[in-house]
Amino acid sequence: MLCDLINERDAVLLFGGRNISIDTSGSFSVVVDKTPPEAGFYPPGTTVNEINEFISAHPEKKKLMMRVDTIVRKDTENNFIAQTIRDTWPELAKRLYFHVDLAGRLISNEDPELGNYLIKRASALFKGKPLKQTDEMWVELGEKHDLDVVIGPIETYEDKLFGAKGSWMCAVMLRAPKEETKTKSLVRMVQAVEATLPMKKKWMWRTKSSEEKEGERTAERKNPVEMHLEVVDMIYAGGRVRTPSVGMAHNLPNDPVVKEKKGSRNHLFANIIKEKMKVIIRPIGMKILHSSQQHLLSETGMMDHVMLHELSHSLGPVYSDISKPIPSFALPSLSSKQLTLQSQVPVREALTDCFSSIEECKADVVGQLFGWRVADGIVQDLDAEKVPVIDRDEAMEMSATHLASLFRSIRFGLKSAHAKGSLIQLNWLMENGAISLRVDGNEEEDENGNDAFIKSIRKNSNRFNRRKMRNGSSTSFDNLRLFIDFNRWKASLNDLASILLHIEGEGDKEAAKQLIDKYGSRLPDWVEFYLVQVDDVAIDLNIHFNLD
Template structure:
């Protein structure tokens, strides 16, 4: 079992955001999937050392990361059963407790899968061509989410500007959240492609899918998933960061918009575009370039007509799931 119980999140305190609400999650550990994804965590240094950024800013020794555990949720209560269903968490939040005891990242696999089936599958039927729908993959959707979480820990964190020690969050101000979310997405794609290519070349015995079919599935699933995120509207940092990525890939010809309102991926162009965009985002963070980040987001962080048109056709697709927990009568 994996149990989380306590007052953690402060989202419901709309006055100061200080008071935490109690929540509980009762989960069953998925040791097999946890071991498979530990593989990603074990290769982070290798990925960091190959990121498309100035070698000067690469971190040659990554610090210890919070462990990741994959579980299946059987029950959630309190704040955990309130509003948008939690699909992953990294707790506790309290810095004092984290320093003394550490924290843990928990990925709720069955919740992710239910969201995938209820929202991403119907979205894909509207935004993908009929022939591309077979490339929608829960496995690569889930692996990319885990890669996204891990990639928040890669790239520039401590930077120096004119001899002053600072960090990207301080320097990029209100632009930071959307940019950092986009960085985690794009670095996640870069990281998975990096591992897939190594596995293809026989340099890595990877427990992840690889080869041309897996690559097509990764990028096609990511394309469909972009619409899931953009539906939340541009006031949301994830959605703004996603719109920026989408427009960049359209401009590079890696995504194409078809006359019937669907979208397609060009895998070869996508690989180059991911590397180039990751370089742009990592460089904006490494240099703490506020003016550059603002200009970048002003130019690309919008919803274009063809995307708006597709979003309008998604109105009937649910935005989230509402679990019903069955109480089983177990004979004594």
């Protein structure tokens, strides 16, 4: 009953509405999302400037306006107002409360803690209370329970105006403990890995020590927060979890205050990862990777990357250092033009609509560096055996499989944060020689390599007829494959990580826009070439859950 509600047709309103289709009219198939920037979270046609002007005039309303679980509407006087789900859809809110509360009471005999969480969550969602308390309760559930549930307005990808509003989702999961040894070892190395990242020490994420003064942040982690990495099987997905793509993992909660106080939980959906690897990622990899590296495509490599991607969401800055002019009335004897006030705001708030793309890219890049730091022995788990949990062979599998998965993400269209983040990586890797185009069967690098191939594709565009290729016709470029130089791969991603971490730490939205515009907004010819090659591979899974 808990699951059925979120999947009903009228519940589509809760996560902003969907207008998604697959466009097959071009040279390759791609998901098209026609949802407007305001989605269903703000009145139709609302702009960022309108909201900002209203908040400037009514600063006391900002907190409620920007809360993850409120919906912004206009009153009879055409002013913006923030409403809860009960205000906007009272009947739907009643049904939501009834089913989630009932689920909690039914399971309380077998699992009192989970039952109590669901009962409290139902009340908070229905009454429009801040969700921090129940988010904290969910983190505290930890790894002690075989069954787990995530429900509420959580992921903010659909809010293209501010990245503040959560789309409603429900995920029901069953624990799969087979990866426990590796996950615990990786979690133990998080702090050591973060210390190797190319960023300022003050951006290392941690809780505030009792020795610190209020507002002060020191370089060392004295009290690292708790972090959980859990392998589960998804037994039901509803709402944002399954649209437009069924996720492979999540890192929650998103609230930086809760993360800093209680830590985070990372769920890897083992059954989803396994199926996507078999049906989508491996077939893509076999079409784009050089034959000498196709053996590196593996389920283990995909699982490693997803694990480290989720852990890496918790690495790096949580707050941005924002410099703001000091108003002249505050210090009338000095020129305000020469003075700035340093303040800290959550990275999500500093980067607004750019946050999701930058953060997803950062998690991918830092996750790759994490795996290679372990494989190269730069960081070690002192509590484990001498053999690293990820060795060099496994790290190569992780990177090769991730490369194939980048093309999978791009096929969801460049309105998607994951697609933008993936395209940034592909363009960066190619520009820095970490991947190159080579004739299959030839493992020697051509000095003119990529440039010559790309120029040839452009020059012979009439021969590079994408529509003919989709219909099965061959071209003279069919034997081009991507080859990975793993040393350049590590070096170039380290440089990209530095840029991403500094964008987040400094809250530099302009730099974020420039990075996205240069590397994540347009498909280069060689990427289009491979998207055509993989056009017969499924874009995503159509999952059906047996709830009998």
